[in-house]
Amino acid sequence: xxxxxxxxxxxxxxxxxxxxxxxxxxxxxxxxxxxxxxxxxxxxxxxxxxxxxxxxxxxxxxxxxxxxxxxxxxxxxxxxxxxxxxxxxxxxxxxxxxxxxxxxxxxxxxxxxxxxxxxxxxxxxxxxxxxxxxxxxxxxxxxxxxxxxxxxxxxxxxxxxxxxxxxxxxxxxxxxxxxxxxxxxxxxxxxxxxxxxxxxxxxxxxxxxxxxxxxxxxxxxxxxxxxxxxxxxxxxxxxxxxxxxxxxxxxxxxxxxxxxxxxxxxxxxxxxxxxxxxxxxxxxxxxxxxxxxxxxxxxxxxxxxxxxxxxxxxxxxxxxxxxxxxxxxxxxxxxxxxxxxxxxxxxxxxxxxxxxxxxx
Amino acid sequence: xxxxxxxxxxxxxxxxxxxxxxxxxxxxxxxxxxxxxxxxxxxxxxxxxxxxxxxxxxxxxxxxxxxxxxxxxxxxxxxxxxxxxxxxxxxxxxxxxxxxxxxxxxxxxxxxxxxxxxxxxxxxxxxxxxxxxxxxxxxxxxxxxxxxxxxxxxxxxxxxxxxxxxxxxxxxxxxxxxxxxxxxxxxxxxxxxxxxxxxxxxxxxxxxxxxxxxxxxxxxxxxxxxxxxxxxxxxxxxxxxxxxxxxxxxxxxxxxxxxxxxxxxxxxxxxxxxxxxxxxxxxxxxxxxxxxxxxxxxxxxxxxxxxxxxxxxxxxxxxxxxxxxxxxxxxxxxxxxxxxxxxxxxxxxxxxxxxxxxxxx
Numbered sequence: 001x002x003x004x005x006x007x008x009x010x011x012x013x014x015x016x017x018x019x020x021x022x023x024x025x026x027x028x029x030x031x032x033x034x035x036x037x038x039x040x041x042x043x044x045x046x047x048x049x050x051x052x053x054x055x056x057x058x059x060x061x062x063x064x065x066x067x068x069x070x071x072x073x074x075x076x077x078x079x080x081x082x083x084x085x086x087x088x089x090x091x092x093x094x095x096x097x098x099x100x101x102x103x104x105x106x107x108x109x110x111x112x113x114x115x116x117x118x119x120x121x122x123x124x125x126x127x128x129x130x131x132x133x134x135x136x137x138x139x140x141x142x143x144x145x146x147x148x149x150x151x152x153x154x155x156x157x158x159x160x161x162x163x164x165x166x167x168x169x170x171x172x173x174x175x176x177x178x179x180x181x182x183x184x185x186x187x188x189x190x191x192x193x194x195x196x197x198x199x200x201x202x203x204x205x206x207x208x209x210x211x212x213x214x215x216x217x218x219x220x221x222x223x224x225x226x227x228x229x230x231x232x233x234x235x236x237x238x239x240x241x242x243x244x245x246x247x248x249x250x251x252x253x254x255x256x257x258x259x260x261x262x263x264x265x266x267x268x269x270x271x272x273x274x275x276x277x278x279x280x281x282x283x284x285x286x287x288x289x290x291x292x293x294x295x296x297x298x299x300x301x302x303x304x305x306x307x308x309x310x311x312x313x314x315x316x317x318x319x320x321x322x323x324x325x326x327x328x329x330x331x332x333x334x335x336x337x338x339x340x341x342x343x344x345x346x347x348x349x350x351x352x353x354x355x356x357x358x359x360x
Numbered sequence: 361x362x363x364x365x366x367x368x369x370x371x372x373x374x375x376x377x378x379x380x381x382x383x384x385x386x387x388x389x390x391x392x393x394x395x396x397x398x399x400x401x402x403x404x405x406x407x408x409x410x411x412x413x414x415x416x417x418x419x420x421x422x423x424x425x426x427x428x429x430x431x432x433x434x435x436x437x438x439x440x441x442x443x444x445x446x447x448x449x450x451x452x453x454x455x456x457x458x459x460x461x462x463x464x465x466x467x468x469x470x471x472x473x474x475x476x477x478x479x480x481x482x483x484x485x486x487x488x489x490x491x492x493x494x495x496x497x498x499x500x501x502x503x504x505x506x507x508x509x510x511x512x513x514x515x516x517x518x519x520x521x522x523x524x525x526x527x528x529x530x531x532x533x534x535x536x537x538x539x540x541x542x543x544x545x546x547x548x549x550x551x552x553x554x555x556x557x558x559x560x561x562x563x564x565x566x567x568x569x570x571x572x573x574x575x576x577x578x579x580x581x582x583x584x585x586x587x588x589x590x591x592x593x594x595x596x597x598x599x600x601x602x603x604x605x606x607x608x609x610x611x612x613x614x615x616x617x618x619x620x621x622x623x624x625x626x627x628x629x630x631x632x633x634x635x636x637x638x639x640x641x642x643x644x645x646x647x648x649x650x651x652x653x654x655x656x657x658x659x660x661x662x663x664x665x666x667x668x669x670x671x672x673x674x675x676x677x678x679x680x681x682x683x684x685x686x687x688x689x690x691x692x693x694x695x696x697x698x699x700x701x702x703x704x705x706x707x708x709x710x711x712x713x714x715x716x717x718x719x720x721x
Binding site for chain 2: 057059079080081082083084086087088090092094095096097098099100102103104106107108110111113115116117119124128140141163
């Protein structure tokens with residue numbers, strides 16, 4: 001196993017209130033971070049992820065125990081020495097005014113420059129290397145306030161990288177980013193950890209992405225219990241499900257993702273196959289139905305058929321009326337408004353399709 | 361650490377650019393304004409004669425020597441120092457509080473200085489003396505000390521509050537409230553004072569660079585230069601603070617020490633200028649914005665000297681206009697700085713498109 005960069009020893013985190021009374025969020029944590037490793041810190045809202053991160057980067061003191069960073073006690077490192085070993089990317093949006101991305105990354109050299117802040121050739125080399133490492137060379141000339149959220153985040157990572165730390169701590173680096181940008185960011189962070197042999201610790205709400213890309217997860221469960229291990233270990237061991245257990249959401253171990261749907265009370269039978277059937281089932285689940293092929297006494301019958309080369313859905317209530325619709329939107333709208341019960345069998349399915357177009 | 365630093369394409373990279381040419385041009389402008397302020401006044405003295413006097417030669421008229429040496433030179437020097445001090449002080453406050461509306465005056469520092477001066481003028485000063493005619497070094501010192509104490513006390517109070525509140529808007533409101541409080545005390549002092557002292561105080565509040573004599577310059581110049589030096593030493597801290605205090609701390613900056621340094625420098629600069637020249641509004645807030653718009657930079661290593669140079673130029677020009685050359689009228693300096701300066705700043709900032717997120721405006 002590669003070198004240990006961060007290690008906690010019986011660490012207790014939390015807040016000290018007035019009159020010395022302390023509120024412990026998690027106690028007796030023994031954590032390890034290794035070089036070249038990406039660790040994601042996960043947990044439900046309000047469980048104390050930020051407190052843990054803040055303690056590990058010395059923004060707040062531990063209640064008890066120790067944090068060792070590269071063999072040195074975190075609490076006694078001089079600020080400048082700490083800044084050379086540890087850098088952060090925060091969630092707060094920075095307003096720097098008229099500063100180029102290059103100059104922003106150069107600010108990361110702060111703990112390495114003399115009192116004038118002058119960059120040596122070596123400093124400039126590191127700045128350029130950091131920009132290259134995050135694929136942001138083309139952004140170097142741009143003003144920071146002109147950058148998109150994704151570009152800005154890359155620049156902030158480059159700034160943290162320019163500090164040349166052993167450990168980078170990123171607080172929700174994928175927040176505010178759309179899905180492709182989130183995937184890119186995670187891929188970038190993984191690559192950085194591997195290529196530069198640094199340790200990366202990041203908190204995220206992106207469970208799916210964390211499961212797929214982290215080398216290890218720290219799963220902070222309510223009550224201050226921290227499970228750590230490979231994502232797969234945590235899934236198999238059930239820690240994942242236990243941590244995020246909640247009403248209306250269930251962890252599907254088979255797919256490694258959460259299924260979100262309201263509790264289903266009604267049953268629907270679906271006739272059809274292929275991709276259309278899959279997505280029809282999802283629409284029905286969203287509308288509150290348990291979908292099957294041969295439920296006994298279903299509340300709803302849905303048949304997928306073909307209407308002159310386009311899909312259409314025939315909805316029927318057993319022993320009642322039936323109706324055709326031309327889109328799933330129209331289908332769920334029908335179910336939602338309850339018109340199904342009193343549906344007019346003579347309704348023209350084309351009309352529904354027209355309405356659907358018109359509303360788009 | 362294994363940093364494989366690849367050889368990169370040199371020409372493709374932006375230069376951090378300390379803009380030596382732009383700064384040189386600004387220095388030239390400041391020098392030009394300085395010479396202009398020596399040439400123009402109630403009596404016009406030809407530029408070549410001014411130069412002759414400056415190098416110690418014999419001008420065409422002997423009275424010109426007195427005019428230049430005893431009146432215009434100290435006044436121009438005062439304007440230079442005051443303008444530089446206010447520009448730099450405003451820049452420091454805007455960065456420290458991360459608020460484009462901040463300047464030493466908005467936060468009540470000027471009111472603090474005014475209160476200090478008011479206490480000296482309205483209650484201590486001799487009945488028949490105009491302000492600053494409290495001649496002699498001791499008088500100067502007591503005034504400077506009073507203004508600095510007033511300004512420093514308010515700034516420290518604001519900073520203590522700054523530790524408690526998170527939002528800079530809240531802090532700004534608190535600063536304004538402190539300003540109102542001190543103004544109220546000044547009003548009370550005024551209402552219990554006699555007409556002559558009130559007149560002296562009001563004349564002081566109009567602002568003027570003309571009241572500083574050579575002996576007073578011996579206090580003003582070293583204090584302002586000291587404040588500026590401290591500000592220059594703190595440029596690296598100011599740059600780190602661009603990213604906010606959390607990031608600055610994560611980069612190894614000692615926030616407490618930097619903050620104390622910045623506040624000290626700013627309070628000394630603003631307090632001293634206010635003591636000698638009165639509460640000169642506008643320059644402190646306008647000059648930093650003007651520099652950012654002109655230089656399109658937020659790097660304090662460029663902004664700080666630029667604010668000093670441009671501040672000096674603006675102060676010299678404003679004083680020139682306030683003298684209304686060719687007449688014996690002297691307009692209130694405060695009115696001139698804002699009356700001419702505000703439209704100019706608005707025009708430049710709009711035209712250069714300071715842009716979205718560009719630290720205000």
